[in-house]
Amino acid sequence: MSEQTLSNLMHEDRRFEPPADLAADANVKEEAYARADSDREAFWAEAAERLDWGKKWDQVLDWSNPPFAKWFVGGTLNASVNCVDRHVEAGNGDKVAIHWVGEPDDDTRDITYAQLKDEVSRAANALTELGVQKGDRVAIYMPMIPEVVVAMLACARLGAPHTVVFGGFSADALASRITDCEAHVVITSDGGYRRGAASALKPAVDEAVAKTGDLVRHVLVVRRTGQDVDWHGREEGGRDVWWHDAVDGASAEHEPEMHDSEHPLYVMYTSGTTGKPKGILHTTGGYLTGTSYTHWAVFDLKDDDVYWCTADVGWVTGHSYMAYGPLANGATQVMYEGTPEKGRWWQIVQDYKVTILYTAPTAIRTFMKQGREIPDGYDMSSLRLLGSVGEPINPEAYVWYREVIGGDRCPVVDTWWQTETGQIMISPLPGVTAGKPGSAMKALPGISADVVDDDAKSVGNGNGGYLVLKEPWPAMLRTLWGDDQRFKDTYWSRWPGLYFAGDGAKLDEDGDIWLLGRVDDVMNVSGHRLSTTEIESALVSHPKVAEAAVVGAADETTGQAVCAFVILRDSAGDGGEDIVEELRKHVAKEIGAIAKPRQIMVVPELPKTRSGKIMRRLLKDVAEHREVGDVTTLADSTVMDLIKTREGSSSSED
Ligand code: WT7
Numbered sequence: 237m238s239e240q241t242l243s244n245l246m247h248e249d250r251r252f253e254p255p256a257d258l259a260a261d262a263n264v265k266e267e268a269y270a271r272a273d274s275d276r277e278a279f280w281a282e283a284a285e286r287l288d289w290g291k292k293w294d295q296v297l298d299w300s301n302p303p304f305a306k307w308f309v310g311g312t313l314n315a316s317v318n319c320v321d322r323h324v325e326a327g328n329g330d331k332v333a334i335h336w337v338g339e340p341d342d343d344t345r346d347i348t349y350a351q352l353k354d355e356v357s358r359a360a361n362a363l364t365e366l367g368v369q370k371g372d373r374v375a376i377y378m379p380m381i382p383e384v385v386v387a388m389l390a391c392a393r394l395g396a397p398h399t400v401v402f403g404g405f406s407a408d409a410l411a412s413r414i415t416d417c418e419a420h421v422v423i424t425s426d427g428g429y430r431r432g433a434a435s436a437l438k439p440a441v442d443e444a445v446a447k448t449g450d451l452v453r454h455v456l457v458v459r460r461t462g463q464d465v466d467w468h469g470r471e472e473g474g475r476d477v478w479w480h481d482a483v484d485g486a487s488a489e490h491e492p493e494m495h496d497s498e499h500p501l502y503v504m505y506t507s508g509t510t511g512k513p514k515g516i517l518h519t520t521g522g523y524l525t526g527t528s529y530t531h532w533a534v535f536d537l538k539d540d541d542v543y544w545c546t547a548d549v550g551w552v553t554g555h556s557y558m559a560y561g562p563l564a565n566g567a568t569q570v571m572y573e574g575t576p577e578k579g580r581w582w583q584i585v586q587d588y589k590v591t592i593l594y595t596a597p598t599a600i601r602t603f604m605k606q607g608r609e610i611p612d613g614y615d616m617s618s619l620r621l622l623g624s625v626g627e628p629i630n631p632e633a634y635v636w637y638r639e640v641i642g643g644d645r646c647p648v649v650d651t652w653w654q655t656e657t658g659q660i661m662i663s664p665l666p667g668v669t670a671g672k673p674g675s676a677m678k679a680l681p682g683i684s685a686d687v688v689d690d691d692a693k694s695v696g697n698g699n700g701g702y703l704v705l706k707e708p709w710p711a712m713l714r715t716l717w718g719d720d721q722r723f724k725d726t727y728w729s730r731w732p733g734l735y736f737a738g739d740g741a742k743l744d745e746d747g748d749i750w751l752l753g754r755v756d757d758v759m760n761v762s763g764h765r766l767s768t769t770e771i772e773s774a775l776v777s778h779p780k781v782a783e784a785a786v787v788g789a790a791d792e793t794t795g796q797a798v799c800a801f802v803i804l805r806d807s808a809g810d811g812g813e814d815i816v817e818e819l820r821k822h823v824a825k826e827i828g829a830i831a832k833p834r835q836i837m838v839v840p841e842l843p844k845t846r847s848g849k850i851m852r853r854l855l856k857d858v859a860e861h862r863e864v865g866d867v868t869t870l871a872d873s874t875v876m877d878l879i880k881t882r883e884g885s886s887s888s889e890d
């Protein structure tokens with residue numbers, strides 16, 4: 237972030253007080269902070285009491301072997317029972333769990349908690365029939381259809397950790413995740429609808445499965461679009477099974493087993509600073525406690541709310557705040573298959589009388605560009621609370637969101653957290669905290685965050701540094717799948733006893749927290765985490781590329797955009813006319829369309845220090861059209877002049 241933007245951020249003095257009626261009736265009041273401070277474990281134990289347990293825990297937290305935490309030790313529970321069965325048993329079976337809105341107009345389904353319970357039970361029986369047992373991993377690669385939630389809950393019911401892979405990821409990315417967590421079953425669909433057309437998913441699964449030897453035994457396929465698929469059924473010795481054949485006829489009775497509180501619930505892969513994605517492991521009791529409590533507290537959830545989180549289920553937001561948190565709380569929510577198109581979201585808010593909307597700054601900025609006339613054409617008076625997640629929200633977008641979408645009456649909660657934290661960590665409480673546009677404000681009750689300098693000393697108000705978390709929290713990752721050492725090295729090695737999140741932050745004069753973006757080689761594009769190294773590896777795997785360097789450059793809509801600098805091999809000559817397009821397509825094939833560079837520059841050299849380290853800072857200056865900074869540590873200081881003369885000559889933007 238530039239100094240200019242930073243100083244603008246820090247001079248923000250607008251304040252939005254909580255609405256009086258919301259404050260009076262808020263789920264969580266100011267006293268919660270002091271209560272949690274005086275006895276953190278008792279505070280989280282009370283939050284855990286909101287769930288149904290088979291056997292109560294003997295110990296709230298075991299932190300005797302840091303950084304490996306155990307929460308609610310000795311307790312047993314079943315996540316799917318907490319998300320469905322208990323609401324039916326409490327007499328809320330007829331309450332709508334999911335108002336599902338397909339992308340094609342009028343393609344909608346309402347699913348009650350009773351229906352969800354039956355469907356999850358059928359799917360659990362069908363998975364058992366396919367040989368899935370407690371502890372087995374199941375990969376899920378699906379569009380935003382109700383069956384993805386059913387599949388996740390069915391896995392949770394059996395104690396079979398799922399790993400959901402975003403449907404926009406490539407066959408290669410899917411294959412590497414299947415291999416890393418050794419999944420024997422993949423659940424997918426023939427395809428899904430995106431931007432008005434049916435797009436296929438099954439071919440990518442076939443390709444991925446072929447790459448993983450004989451690891452995958454069954455592929456369970458939901459029929460969504462009806463498009464032709466290459467089918468290898470079990471009759472002919474193949475792996476494919478139609479969901480409708482396996483699930484629809486299965487029994488709706490399924491006796492759930494209670495699992496240990498620390499039983500693995502899921503693995504979610506996310507990009508790190510090296511090329512290999514990290515498998516973030518979340519377990520059952522602490523995760524469900526952390527997500528359900530924060531969903532209830534931060535969104536001030538009431539029984540008659542209609543909640544809508546616009547995230548795709550392939551990311552952690554879709555896990556914590558679409559699947560597990562809201563369903564554990566028995567909420568009614570909207571689930572939408574499509575992408576943010578003009579007017580369609582606001583039509584949904586109007587039709588379903590949505591009261592709480594949770595989305596990302598990149599979507600808000602896209603709507604800002606389209607103009608307020610579009611949302612102004614809809615009745616959105618049902619809204620009472622707005623949430624933001626995924627990247628820092630700039631004050632302009634915050635104020636626009638508040639005024640245009642929220643009619644100047646809805647508080648905005650800017651929620652900071654990560655795939656690793658599992659639950660929201662820093663956010664205003666809507667009935668307590670005044671909102672400052674651009675600040676995520678304070679650590680939630682029971683959470684301990686600070687901003688420190690290189691020596692792990694608290695920077696104090698008015699200063700910037702690194703964001704750290706000082707105490708364990710219930711939904712924290714337990715480790716990286718199969719790699720305890722990398723877990724320690726990545727998060728706990730910089731300063732002993734502190735969790736380093738990878739974000740820069742600043743405390744303002746009041747002690748409120750302003751997130752300033754990543755300080756490592758991780759980019760944030762449209763709220764999605766991408767690794768520079770991973771994209772560099774994808775580029776150098778192309779036969780024409782000798783070397784590549786990738787940086788995240790500021791982008792008005794997506795926050796950051798991928799910019800790549802490549803050196804071609806001598807044998808490739810000038811690479812040919814379409815080299816830029818060829819390389820962009822190659823990255824999409826290797827990782828997924830979201831990783832496609834916005835810009836690729838073919839350059840003769842890269843700026844390196846004498847020890848051979850690429851100076852990305854200088855490349856970032858070029859990508860952001862700034863004066864290039866200090867070049868004195870370069871091995872060859874003329875390199876930047878060579879690169880600058882190429883600027884614009886071989887770029888591509890769409
Ligand atoms: C990174 C985590 C949390 C779910 C979506 C992304 C950035 C996230 C905010 C926010 C400023 C934010 C951080 C964080 N981030 N929320 N409200 N303000 N930055 O999850 O892919 O694990 O990425 O997203 O840089 O470290 P993720």
